[in-house]
Amino acid sequence: MKVVGLSCSARKSGNTASAVSLALEHLESKHVKTKLIHLTDYEIKPCRNCNMECYVNKECPTPDNSKGLADLLEKYDSVIVGSPLYNGTIPALLSTFLERNPYPYDEVLKDKVTSAIIIGSIGETVAALILTSWLAPSKYFVGWIELDPRATASRNAKLKDSWLKGNIMEDEQNQKRVIELADKVYAKMLERKRSKSRFYK
Secondary structure (H helix, E strand, O other), X not given: OEEEEEEOOOOOOOHHHHHXXXXXXXXXXXXXEEEEEEHHHOOOOOOOOOOOHHHXXXXXXXXXXXXXXXXXXXXXXXXXXXXXXXXXXXXHHHHHXXXXXXXXXXXXXXXXXXEEEEEOOOOHHHHHHHXXXXXXXXXXXXXXXXXXXXXXXXHOHHHOOHHHHOOHHHOHHHHHHHHHHHHHHHHHHHHXXXXXXXXXX
């Protein structure tokens, strides 16, 4: 079983990457193969001059890495997406990637086990709606969690600047929630694996 974590933060060592990394490390302890990738490593341009080529199986006229990234995600059994909140919603680069996704959402990541980790204090509902519209249709979506720097600071004054320092995962409650999500991913992957084994017998 293979899981890819997609960190959509502009900071490669910030809270989002740390949360996704913890989920992947927990899955590795269960002998799952994992890979962490950063959205900022990919050149993704806004959709433009569009004649709906991607909906009729034609090459997109905007050359970049969006299709390569979409194809990479398809190679895994599960995708965990980590997204910070910028101005009350998902980052612009992630929004651009979703616009450039080469097929309708119910045709991408089909039958994959999916989940999301949202980092931020304002806009989690908007972000969750956007991410769910991508990660849920025709997939095994196990849910999303939000890790709130303000709530973290209220529990632990030493982490009052976690939004800036990127150390939100030092909080035990945040660690627990990420591990619980990873366990849901693992359980659903096992269920899918057993289901496929019965089907091919």
